[in-house]
Amino acid sequence: EAQVTQNPRYLITVTGKKLTVTCSQNMNHEYMSWYRQDPGLGLRQIYYSMNVEVTDKGDVPEGYKVSRKEKRNFPLILESPSPNQTSLYFCASSSRDRYNEQFFGPGTRLTVL
Amino acid sequence: GDSVTQMEGPVTLSEEAFLTINCTYTATGYPSLFWYVQYPGEGLQLLLKATKADDKGSNKGFEATYRKETTSFHLEKGSVQVSDSAVYFCALSDSSASKIIFGSGTRLSIRP
16 A cells, blocks of 8 residues: 555654654655644645755754655654644655655654643 | 635535635746645645646545636535545645645534
């Protein structure tokens, strides 16, 4: 089954404790992206990657890191989480020539205390 | 910069009612337009799209027409069902930017 998986689905942590949210896709997609969803703001792009070893900032990259060492994986790293990073996070992927038809993961709800 | 504006929700309708969710956009180029849907507890799914002016996208009984003259892409459905309850996002993409810009979403609730 074609899918995007994220782990964990739910996470409660404390300020400053480094965490990683994993994202994996099995569709051989070149393009992957991370979004955060906040009430009234819709989805905002954090980082995206056009292919292996190629990453770029989205609209709200501050406080986040990503890496793309393999085509299927695109982890999101919060080196020192803060309460304003409490949000619902989505990973998405698509083929390079249809980047705007994205497949989304189920989401990760993060709470930073 | 490019942006998308959606009608505020929540929208509550009775089953079999007619649905319209308004969406307008601002873009400097010639974007493609999309509606994505998010069912409770899930990620977004592409519902329909239109890539040029006057194109009509359709799927699952939903329709939207790309209106360049009014910069709009309103979502419509003739007879909604309880299973249509979800959050609907209007979005645009510009090939030069390699990104999608989403609206803030409209929550739709359908009463039996």
